[in-house]
Amino acid sequence: MACAPSIADHIIPAVSSAEDEEIVDLVVKGTIPSYALEEQVGDCKRAVRIRREALQRITRRSLQGLPLAGFGYGSILKQCCEMPVGYVQIPVGIAGPLLLDGFEYIVPTATTEGCIVASTNRGFKGIYASGGATSTILRDGMTRAPVVRFPSASRACHLKFFLDNPSNFQTLADEFNKSSNFARLQGVQCSIAGKNLYMRFSCTTGVPWG
Structure with missing residues (x-):
């Protein structure tokens, strides 16, 4: 059983080497993107330490109250929470x-x-x-619903016709699926309100049922 972080874990450690200090400076200057640190240094916790130090220098705000140690940052890499700088404790x-x-x-x-x-x-x-419950999955998916405003309602209709055409689905799916390691497009529903085209993209999330 893992121990809870101690008070010492809440203290922001200084960057551990001259190399880290150089990387912090490059992040502050914008030469190295903050999101690329894990790949750049090859160590998730080290990347978080460098990122939060760069953030403190950029914002001139202390993150001392935000815990750093005691969390497995490798477990969330390319999974959830991009560009982490620490974590919070929730009972x-x-x-x-x-x-x-x-x-x-x-x-x-x-x-x-x-x-x-x-x-x-x-x-x-x-x-x-009462004897327990029985579950039934009617539909499984995640949706995203962007809206596009066109110069005219006619232009909005042209895109709607394109998205509604089954022969264009594979082209849409190929582009949509490039945006995620897990999401796979299932379908698109469109509706028009004046010059606005409302689109609802439905996709699977890479977590199979059954």
Whole structure:
């Protein structure tokens, strides 16, 4: 079981070498993009240390209250939270058991909202007492909904016709899928309001069900 970070972990360490100091200076000057540090130095924690030091110099604000040590930054690389400079601690409560599809689950809940775990737990007790719940997945996907404003409603219609044409889907999917290591385009829905074209892109997220 991992230990909680100590007070010492909350102290911002200085950059550890002349090489790190040089990289910090290059980030401050904009020569090295902050997002490229993990690839540049080959060490996720070192990259975070350099990034937060550069950020402090750029903003002239201290990050001393934000913990650095005690977190596995490699586990989030290209997964979530780009350009990390630390992490926050959130209390985790447990609710359950939840009887779902014939299996019992203990549900950890990270929250700072009072009563949320207790109320969830009461709901789980009700579900359990009634014989459990059965789940059904109607549709699985993530959506993004940009809007484009054109000079005229006619121009907006031209794009809508293009997006609605099934023969163009593969072209759209190829471009859309380049934007993510995980997302894969499933479909696009469009609607027009005056000169505005509202688009809703639906995609899978790389997490299979079943």
